[in-house]
Amino acid sequence: MRRAIGFLLNPIAGMGGTVGLAGTDGVVAEALRRGAAPRSAGRAVQVLSLLKDDDITWCTCSAPMGEDALIDAGIDRSTVLYRPAVSTGAADTKAACRAFLEAGVDLVAFCGGDGTARDVFDAVGREVPVLGIPAGVKMYSAVFAVDPPAAVTLIRETGRAPCRDSEVMDIDEGAYRSGRLAARLYGYARVPYLPERIQSGKQVFEQQDEERAKDDIAAFINEVMLPDTLYIIGAGSTTARIMERLGLAPTLLGVDAVRGGEVVARNADEKTLLSLLDRYPRAKIVASPIGAQGFVLGRGNQQISPAVIRKAGLRNLIVVATPGKLAATPLLYVDSGDAALDREVGDSFLVVSGYRMAQRKRVVHPM
Template sequence: MKKTVGFLVNPVAGMGGAVGLAGTDGQAAEALRRGAVPHSADRAVQALSALRGQDIAWCTCSAPMGEDVLAAAGIDHYTVLYRPAVPTGAADTKAASRAFLAAGVDLVVFCGGDGTAKDVFDAVGREVPILGIPAGVKMYSAVFAVNPAAAADLIRRAGAVPCRDSEVMDVDEEAYRSGRLTARLYGYACVPYVAERTQGGKQVFEQQDEERAKDDIAAFIAEIMIPDTLYIIGAGSTTARIMERLGLLPTLLGVDAVRNGEVLACNADERTLLALLDTYPRAKIVASPIGAQGFVLGRGNQQISPAVIRKAGLRNLIVVATPGKLAATPLLYVDSGDPMLDREVGDSLQVVSGYRIAQRKRVVQTN
C-alpha cells in the first residue's frame, strides 16, 4: 500500500557546528560570516536518493525547504503543500508540518537538528509519526535516524515497523555556546523504531564511580601523550578531565587543541584545526562518545570534520569513555558526514575506560 510522506528541510541546520558555534538557532548569519557551508540539503539528498522509485507519495515545501532536495535525489513526482518565504525560519517549519498533518500524511520526515525536531513536534504532536534525518549540531532528541542511510531504511519500512515514544529535547543553545548543557524533556513523539537504525536519547552520567573513572582515564592519557604532538581534544566531561589533568582550562562543549602542555586553540573551529594540522602534522584526536547514543563522530563535534580526521589520520583517533557510560552504550556509531570515512572506521573501536584499561566496542555500520 502506498504511503504518503511529508518532507521538509531546515536549510541552515548544522551550519554552526564546523565553525564552533555549537548550534545555528539565531546564528545563521554569523555562521556564514565565519565561512560555514550549508550541508543539510546534502544530508537529505543522501537519504532520499536511496528511495528513488519507491511507492511513496511525497508532499513537500517549495525551493530550498524540500522541493530542491527531492529533485536532486531524482524524485520528480511530489506535491508542494507549502511555499515559504526565503530565508525560512521556525514558523515555516511549523506551518509546513501543519499542512502535512492536514493532508493526512502517514509520516513527517524532516532534515535538521533538535530545534527543527521541536518545531515539527509543536505542530503535529503525537498525531502522526515523525523521523529526523540528522543534520544539526547536537541532536540530543531521540527522534533521529543514526545517519542518512538509516533514515532511508526507516522511511522505506515505515508502517511495517513499530513506533516508539521518543524524547524530544529542548536544548538552550545560548547556554550551550557558553559551555553549559541545559536541556529539558519537551515531549514524546511517535517515531518508527528499528534497532541500530533509530538513535537513542543522550544520558548524562555523574555517579561517584564515574568521576573516579574520569580521573583514571585522564591520568593515563596524560601519561602517554607524545612530545611535539598536536592533540585535538573533543567535547565532553571525560575529555575535559584530561585538560584539567594537564592544568589547562577545557572548553566543555567545544574542541581544544594542545601541544606540549600548551593550549594552541580553545573552542576551535574546523578551519583553525586544519591550519594547526598544516603546521603540526603529527597529531592525535581524543574523542568521547555521547552517552547512550554512542556517537563518536558527527554529534556535537562537527569541528572534527572528515577533512580534519583524514589530515590527522584515522589511526590517530583515541576514544575514551567511563565504564558506566560504556555499560549504557552497547553500540558505537560514526556519522561524520563522509560515508566512506565512516566505513573505514571498521566494525569496532578500542575505548580507553580506565588507567591502562580499554574495551573493544562494536561499531554499527549502516552506510
C-alpha cells in the first residue's frame, strides 16, 4: 500500500538539552554559545534511512527543514512543497503543514519537540494523523514515538494502525527554565497507535501519600550516600526531595551534582558533568522516570548524556519513583540517543520506591 507522508524537521529542536537549557525556543544563540550541537537531523536520518526502500511518496520542505535529511538518508526522490526562509520558525512549520494538507498526505511526520507538535497541530488540527519523531528536550505531549525505531514501525503502519486521540501539551519554557512546570492541554491530535510504541502524556502526582513516599525515598538515599562519591541528581520532584533532605536547594527541572553533603554544581550541563567525573571518578546517578510516560533517560535530562552515563558506569544508575507514579507507569523506556547503551540497560530496572523498598519494572525496547 503506497502512502504519502509529509515530513518536516525543526533544525534547532533539542539543542538546549545537553547544555542545561530547558528547551531551545528563543534561546538558540545561548545554546550555541554553550556549545550545543544540532540533534534533530541525526534523529530524523536514523528513522528515514530505515524507510528508504519503502513504498512511500515523500512530501517535504527544502534544505534543513526536511529535504537535506531525506537526501542524507538515501531518499533522493521527494516533492518539495514548501521553501522556508534561511532562518526557520513556527510560521514555516504551519505553512508547510498546510501545504501537506493540500497535497492530501496520509500522515504528517515531524521531528522536533513539544513546540513543534503545537505548531503542527495549529495547522492540521484533526484533519490528518500526525506523528512526532522525538528530538526535543522535554516532549510531554503524547504524539511522539517512544524512540526512532518505534517511529519507523508507526510510519510503516500508516493507514493500517488505528488512530487515537493524543494530548498536545503547551509548555511554558520560560517558567520551565526558572524551575516551574507550567503546562496546559493544548488539544487532541490524531496519532497512529501501537502498544509500547507511542509515549503517554506526562502526569503530575501530588497526593499526600505520594509526598510521604518521596520523604521515605529521600531518607533511604541519604542514608546510603557515601561522602567520597559524586552524586548526579536528575530532574523531578522525587529527586528534589533528596536534595532537600540534605538541606540543599534543588534545581527542580535541572541536574545538580552533590559530594560530601555539598553542592558542587547546580543546574549542570553535560560538559560540567563530564568535567566533574574527571575530578571525581567515583560517582552515582540518581534519576526518576517521567510520570506515566516512563522515560528514565532521554526526556528532560539530556545533560545526563550517554557519555556521562558511560563515564559514571551504567551500574551506578539509581532509579527512584514513588509507588503511585509506578502504578500509573506500567513500563519504563530509555531513549538516550545511544542505541547500544539503551540495549545495555537490559529488560528491567530495580526502582527504589520507599524506605529500603524497591520494585522491579520492565524496560521496553520497541525494536
